Amino acid sequence: MFEIEIKHVLKSFDNKKVLKDINFSVKEGEMITLLGPSGCGKSTTLKIIAGLLMPEQGDVLFNGRSVLNIPVAKRGAVIVFQEYLLFPHMTVEDNIGFGLKMAKMPKNKRAERVKKMLQLVQLEACSKKLPDELSGGQKQRVAIARALAIEPQVLLLDEPFSNLDIRLRETMRSFICELQKKLKITTILVTHDKEEALMVSDRIAVMLDGEIAQYSVPMELYETPISPRVADFLGEKNYICGNIDNGVFYCCFGKYKVHTNKQEEVKAMIKPEDVEMMPLDHKRAIQGRVKQKRYTGDRMHYIIISKEMEIKCITTLKSVFEIGEEVSLDILWDKVVFYQKNK
């Protein structure tokens, strides 16, 4: 399996810079995710790795060797696109065998491999069907089987789940994850769905505006985003401005002991789930009034007004508060992340 390295890759379309100096590496057999909003350049990066696009500058290395001069067909990286792109005039069997046919594999060997692939994706019954006759999930599985049939060194998945309904997405996701772990193929997944990224990847690269903003393991990414932009992309956040002096954070809600080496003016990022709500208790420092609540099934999202600030809070359904009710808030200060204020 290959180790991938992307070095200083630049790409622009019509004078618009789509990728500005992209750098990251993927270890052998690792599954990483390129996470970012649409139009941030994730798919372009994927196409450059596969060889469908040429970068203006920079290099793509597989196992330490540049592959820019190797044509798409010989690179050993396969993309599975969002639209599956099954060849409509070929049966499922022929679709899966297409890559093998191109590689001039003898017919009997090809049939054997196709059969194995069909078993792997549990579609033995559909081998003679045309893509038109398949459901979304089945098409997806054929696309995966077709890509895996040629035993690629690198598997590139371009939003492969976004055309599926939620339940199917769940199934396919774990299916592909298991497959990847079993076959140990170096995999890059592109998605805009943060939950998907957090669930499946070994590491996540957050891409914003053609740059990698942060590249770390899922938990680290979510708990300590490197900048407010990354934090905001991962979900709505609360920000409180204040000053830090000798490990004490001073803000409009009082002073708190915190662990950070940041100094002076800072912005504290507080995740809504790190805000605890409780019935009014005057001993607590922060009091407020519930302005809005939204029910999402397993959670309740509140907006609380306190000292003319809106504080977002996400809680479980253990205790429910009404709109207009006075409440007290507790912030888990050891989970708060501080940023320099000018950032």
Added chain:
Amino acid sequence: MKRIKKSGYTLLMNTIIFILGFPLIVLVIWSFTKRWPWPCMFPKAFGIRSFQYMISPGSNTLQVLIGSIWLSIVVTLITLLISIPAARALGIYHFKGKKLFKMAILAPIIVPPVATGMGIHVAFIKMGLVNTFMGVVLVHLIPCLPYGVRILTNTFEITGKSMEMQAKVLGASGLQAFFYITLPLIAPGLMAASSLVFIVSFSQYFLTFLIGGGNVITFSMMMFPYIQSGDRMMASAYSLVFVLTIFVLLIVMEKIVKRYYKTHNHFYI
């Protein structure tokens, strides 16, 4: 309500079929008419003189017909050969002046061939292409290319290049991707383009006459004198054969394409 709608639809369809088919019926009647004097509603006498003449060895009709079909097939093939890459470029790639190219490709339809024909004639005399089969084929390309390129451009716009990209990612070379993937995908467009191009070439009269100089005789040139001289019986008979030839060829072509590629309605997804 639904029934009224349905019967209205049937009525409309039947009217259209009648309007399209009626001239053909007249043609059939005329080709068997010996005498049809003025105030009479129906012909006075029937005969098969026209068809007798047509199959008589002296008339050369069959030979000219076959030659004409051959010429148009060659023109169609060359047109497709030029149109496929051109249309691919216009349909898939982005480049400066693309819109201008798209417009310019229609020029032969907008500018009458008479205007350009004379110049081409002179040029062809210099090149020794006049009175030759090749010369006629070349000059037929002029009115045929716009149709070929335009139809296939639309086809490529719909097909896009993603399927080809997928094929390449799976290890296909450029040629393999074209023959295994693109060609079957554009087959319906190819069908449409080649039928239209064939018809355009097959019905050319003026350009064939000018460049062929009487040396290369096509079927439409053969029937023209009859239409001009008012021999309605002969003219109708020839017209009938003309129409039938195209009809039969189109059906044959479609059958062949359908057999090669199971055109499963996948084109307009």
